[in-house]
Amino acid sequence: MRWLAGAALLALLVLPPFAGSYPVTLATLIFFYAYLGQAWNILGGYAGQLSAGHAAFVGIGAYATAMLSISWGITPWIGMFAGAAAAGALGGVIGFLGFRFGLRGFYFVLLTVAFAEICRIVALNTEAIGGAVGLYITFTGDPWQFQFQNPRAYYYVALALMLLATAVVWALERSRLGAYLIAIREDEEAAEALGIDAFRCKLYASVLSAFLTGLGGAFYAYYHFSLQPNSLFGIPLSVEIIIRPIVGGSGTLLGPILGSFILSPLAELSRSYFAAAGWSGAHLIVYGGLLIAVVLFLPGGAYPFLARRARQWTGRR
Amino acid sequence: MSLLEVTGLCKRFGGLQAVRDLSLAMAEGEVLGLIGPNGAGKTTAFNLVSGFLRPDAGDVRFTGRSIAGLEPHAVCQAGLARTFQIVRPFPRLPVLDNVKVGALARHPAMAEARARARAVIDRVGLGAKALRPAAELTLAERKRLELARALATEPTLLLLDEVMAGLNPTEAAAMVELIRRINADGVSILLIEHNMRAVMSLSHRIAVLSFGEKIAEGPPAAVAADPRVVDAYLGEAYVHDAEA
Amino acid sequence: MLVGQGLINGLLFGGVYSLMAVGLTLIFGVMRVVNFAHGDMMVWGMYLAFFLSTRLGLDPYASFPLCAGALFVLGFAVQRGLVDRIIDAPHEMQILLMLGVALVLENAALVGFGPDPRRVRSIFSLATVWIGPFFLDVVRLVTFALALALTGLLSLFLFKTDLGRSMRAAADNPYGAAIIGTDVRRVYAVAFGIGAACVGAAGALLAPFYPFQPSVGLSASVTSFNIVIIGGMGSLAGAFLGGLLVATAESLGAVFLSPSLKELVSFSLLVLILLFRPAGLLGRRPA
Numbered sequence: 078m079r080w081l082a083g084a085a086l087l088a089l090l091v092l093p094p095f096a097g098s099y100p101v102t103l104a105t106l107i108f109f110y111a112y113l114g115q116a117w118n119i120l121g122g123y124a125g126q127l128s129a130g131h132a133a134f135v136g137i138g139a140y141a142t143a144m145l146s147i148s149w150g151i152t153p154w155i156g157m158f159a160g161a162a163a164a165g166a167l168g169g170v171i172g173f174l175g176f177r178f179g180l181r182g183f184y185f186v187l188l189t190v191a192f193a194e195i196c197r198i199v200a201l202n203t204e205a206i207g208g209a210v211g212l213y214i215t216f217t218g219d220p221w222q223f224q225f226q227n228p229r230a231y232y233y234v235a236l237a238l239m240l241l242a243t244a245v246v247w248a249l250e251r252s253r254l255g256a257y258l259i260a261i262r263e264d265e266e267a268a269e270a271l272g273i274d275a276f277r278c279k280l281y282a283s284v285l286s287a288f289l290t291g292l293g294g295a296f297y298a299y300y301h302f303s304l305q306p307n308s309l310f311g312i313p314l315s316v317e318i319i320i321r322p323i324v325g326g327s328g329t330l331l332g333p334i335l336g337s338f339i340l341s342p343l344a345e346l347s348r349s350y351f352a353a354a355g356w357s358g359a360h361l362i363v364y365g366g367l368l369i370a371v372v373l374f375l376p377g378g379a380y381p382f383l384a385r386r387a388r389q390w391t392g393r394r
Numbered sequence: 395m396s397l398l399e400v401t402g403l404c405k406r407f408g409g410l411q412a413v414r415d416l417s418l419a420m421a422e423g424e425v426l427g428l429i430g431p432n433g434a435g436k437t438t439a440f441n442l443v444s445g446f447l448r449p450d451a452g453d454v455r456f457t458g459r460s461i462a463g464l465e466p467h468a469v470c471q472a473g474l475a476r477t478f479q480i481v482r483p484f485p486r487l488p489v490l491d492n493v494k495v496g497a498l499a500r501h502p503a504m505a506e507a508r509a510r511a512r513a514v515i516d517r518v519g520l521g522a523k524a525l526r527p528a529a530e531l532t533l534a535e536r537k538r539l540e541l542a543r544a545l546a547t548e549p550t551l552l553l554l555d556e557v558m559a560g561l562n563p564t565e566a567a568a569m570v571e572l573i574r575r576i577n578a579d580g581v582s583i584l585l586i587e588h589n590m591r592a593v594m595s596l597s598h599r600i601a602v603l604s605f606g607e608k609i610a611e612g613p614p615a616a617v618a619a620d621p622r623v624v625d626a627y628l629g630e631a632y633v634h635d636a637e638a
Numbered sequence: 639m640l641v642g643q644g645l646i647n648g649l650l651f652g653g654v655y656s657l658m659a660v661g662l663t664l665i666f667g668v669m670r671v672v673n674f675a676h677g678d679m680m681v682w683g684m685y686l687a688f689f690l691s692t693r694l695g696l697d698p699y700a701s702f703p704l705c706a707g708a709l710f711v712l713g714f715a716v717q718r719g720l721v722d723r724i725i726d727a728p729h730e731m732q733i734l735l736m737l738g739v740a741l742v743l744e745n746a747a748l749v750g751f752g753p754d755p756r757r758v759r760s761i762f763s764l765a766t767v768w769i770g771p772f773f774l775d776v777v778r779l780v781t782f783a784l785a786l787a788l789t790g791l792l793s794l795f796l797f798k799t800d801l802g803r804s805m806r807a808a809a810d811n812p813y814g815a816a817i818i819g820t821d822v823r824r825v826y827a828v829a830f831g832i833g834a835a836c837v838g839a840a841g842a843l844l845a846p847f848y849p850f851q852p853s854v855g856l857s858a859s860v861t862s863f864n865i866v867i868i869g870g871m872g873s874l875a876g877a878f879l880g881g882l883l884v885a886t887a888e889s890l891g892a893v894f895l896s897p898s899l900k901e902l903v904s905f906s907l908l909v910l911i912l913l914f915r916p917a918g919l920l921g922r923r924p925a
Binding site for chain 3: 125127129174178180182183184186187188190191192194195198199201202312316323351359360361362364365366367368369371372373376
Binding site for chain 1: 444446465466467468470471475476478482483484485486487491494495496498499502504507543544546547
């Protein structure tokens, strides 16, 4: 299994010079959304606290990084950490409020949605950051400003992000916090009886997840060069974030990655199919159908199912 | 100085006074049995002592310090662990990982925790099932798992809530032996039980609860003969038989 | 004066909000399922009214029973076909399932009707009535009256009919209800259908108010949750009162702050209620 992953990684690393620009762009998006999904996975998968408002963290990271660069000339390479910190702080606030007041399941989901929507409405109405029109970043192609002429550079940045998030989750899995989060997810009260401060653990997970997601916001800003409150804080982005780990396998290391490799091409395919027929945005029907199918038939996600099959197959050999 | 001192504990749920002015003391190394008819308030008392419920009045002192009103995890950190009446394993995790979570309380390093968990699992006799998911265990095995998990937190005092419930006589006898061994190793035990044979043979002393109040306390034989106890369990008609 | 007008507008609009919320709280009250697709079901009510209006010339105030009926069938089918299979699964699964249904419904509307905003006209559309210094849109008045009537009908159903009583029994104790012979699955499906019918009717009644697009579904869902949480999950009276409250708060918010910030009011209210009184005004907190 390990050498398979290594080989795949090697392939990904050497791909760009040999591939056309479309596959490179697609791969960049796969990696980026896998990154966001992996960041979400920490809170939603391992800690088991479903958040449908993670777009808020992307938005904060994006706007903070962009504003710091536009208004104060701070390079996004530094600004991104400030943005991530701001996102992490919001994650801390949401986590503190939600967990201190014992919100679980549906109530917590709604809290996260409420905060994301509040951010969106505030951003829409704040002229200083562009309001409804949004922010536009002038393309200079200057690497010191986190901009690159060559799309293949973005490929590597996105790949690095995905690997970073996966490394963080890998370390988490092997850490005490990770074991505690999993226990909390399985049975929070039983975990408490074993000395686990569930509130603190969930709070850490929330801050870490938000921080990483916020970091991704900087990439979003300097990849798309245009920031709009409805795109950056809206529920559609939150759906994009959560669907990959859920379909791929929430609470697993490779789930978000697998989910992204399944979903991004699928989204592109259905987007072009529907666009050709004259409809747009309808690829979300496919998302909806997938969510339904996963919940009904593969609640653990694709990765655990495939892993079980693989074990059975290797066991039979 | 007693290990555990409960004084004047009270808890009311709406119109029901579940625990009324309960006072108990336990010495170190002791096994105290807590018995009483269903609804007597035994599990409520456990929940009050272990931090899952906040008392309306009264105090709980453990090794001299007050733990009343502390959060459950803080109570566990202080050295008081509990099991649940209806077992609550982490179903998708293997037995080893279940117990490892407990061991992490005292040994934050994963490798150390895993080693300690192994030791505890072997001690309770679940060694063969260490890598199986907890969901695959039989009830008797789950009870042992629950016990092992709590034991892994290296408690000074272990609260066992009806750990014999649902076990057949062979399994129950094995569990009694296990608990006796654990106590011999230095862990004090407060146990709620309906299995009279088990309670009588294990306990140094027994306290009897009825309708939230303690109605008797003392060595097992004395308690069994106490007319108030017979009355509480079986009704007045049998008190005469007990006295005869 | 403006405040008074805002108050009246809000109260009247609240009738529809109440109808939306009542449907959601019924579904939750009976089977503990949170219908994340609630707003998107409403959108289909709206588009159905639009369809009936443009193709058959039916005024939405005449066609709303048809919309309600169609949505009943949809709700029944969704429950029987999908929700029923995971009724015992962890709540996260239900949330995700209904989210999937929401996505399918919303984007099916997008595919079917396009992204452009649609309008539905009613014969009442431009009529107003003056009471003292305040004017009332006839549309709002009629909507309020109809919503009130429908909610009343629903209460009658729940408290006076056998099926309604079975529903309340199943809500209280599904095992007990099953033991005494209630077909709990059927009751659940009917409850879901009624909940969907309520929101379908609400959609038809709302259609003449402002132009709508498929994306309205999402905000309608969130508004419904707002109301139901404020009023109390599982409480019909709570949903009704909550609807009036939220609509009025939003209306006053538009007066005092600005129209684009009125949603901020309801979201902030939601956060406060979630934190300090999740049971809402009249509800019970689920276990």
